[in-house]
Amino acid sequence: MTKLRERKNNRKAVLRVLYGAVERNRPEVSGSALHDQLDLPDEDLSAACAYLADDGLISVDWTSHRTPATVSLTHEGLRLMEEEDERKDQG
Structure with missing residues (x-):
């Protein structure tokens, strides 16, 4: 079982990869x-x-094995990442 900090880092990493894909006009990322x-x-x-x-x-579109087949940011996810990006630019 992963620790809380690792789980949070994993979630942030997923969001960063997806946001990077959106910046390159790739709305979906394969699992x-x-x-x-x-x-x-x-x-x-x-x-x-x-x-x-x-x-x-x-x-997320899931495979039959409950692993991600395709993943994309929702509108809320995109807004969250844009807000984080703006905070970094201002700080």
Whole structure:
């Protein structure tokens, strides 16, 4: 079982990858690409995606094995990441 800090870091990493994809005009990221970029175990990636989806920040199409097939930021997720980006630019 991963620790709370690791789970939070995993969720932030997922959001960063998805936001980076949006900046490159790629609204969706395949689960396998996300897995490759983050190098997370399937269960940790799935847990991070499930949490973020439950919060309404991402949309996930799941495989039959409950791993992400495709993942994208929702409007709320995009707004959150843009706000974070603006705070970094101002700080």
